[in-house]
Amino acid sequence: MIFFLVFLSTFLIMECVTWVTHKYVMHGSMWYFHADHHQPKYANIFERNDVFFIIFAAPSIALFYFGVEDTFNYKFFIGLGIMFYGLCYFLIHDVLIHQRFKWFKHTNNKYLIGLRKAHKAHHKHLGKEYGECFGMLFVPFKYYYI
Template identity: 65%
Template sequence: MLYALITLGVFITMEGVTWCTHKYVMHGFGWFLHEDHHQPGYPTVFEKNDLFFVIFAIPSMLLFIFGSNTQYTFLIFIGLGILLYGLAYFLIHDVLIHQRFKWFKNTNNWYLKALRKGHKVHHKNMGKEDSQCFGMLFVPIKYFKEYL
């Protein structure tokens, strides 16, 4: 039970980490990697912005390694929370919102529609400055109210 709570707590915490990273790193000193994501269309299968998936996977992998090789097995479940959030992020961001994979094209779910709307508002501004809606799984309430 404790390990499940750790995993869930980390998963929830990752939304805050993602918000801060998106606002202050991706739209800050890491803009050189994130900028192509704000340009219309995708010139290739991959974009520089995809390197953030690798960067965010490293702590998760290290926690799995250290947790399995020490008495601190709780580290595995911290890594699992990060991994599960990364999977949810991929499914929401790349599959549902940007349709990089055509798996969920015709969703009619109010929650998913609100997430799409919040992300569209984020991409309305093509530049580094003046963006809004930096989260992924939780967007401002006003977007949810539109679909309830």
């Protein structure tokens, strides 16, 4: 039970980590890597922004490695929480919102429509300034009713 709580807590904390990283790192010192994500899309399937996948995956991989010493310990479940958040991020951000893969083209789900609208509001700014909606799973309620 305690390991499930470690996993769940890590998953939820990752939304805060994502928000802070997106606002202050991606739209700050690492804008060079994130900038192409805010530009019109071309034929290339990869973006410089994809480097953040590696940056976020590295701690998860390390925690898996150190979390299976003799038995599974709390480090493994922290790594699992990070990995599952990354999987959700990929499915929501890259598949559902940006349609980098054409798996889910249409939805009537109000929550998913709200996520799309909030992310669209984030992308109306092509530069790194004046951003809004930096999170991924939790978005302001106003986007569910527009």
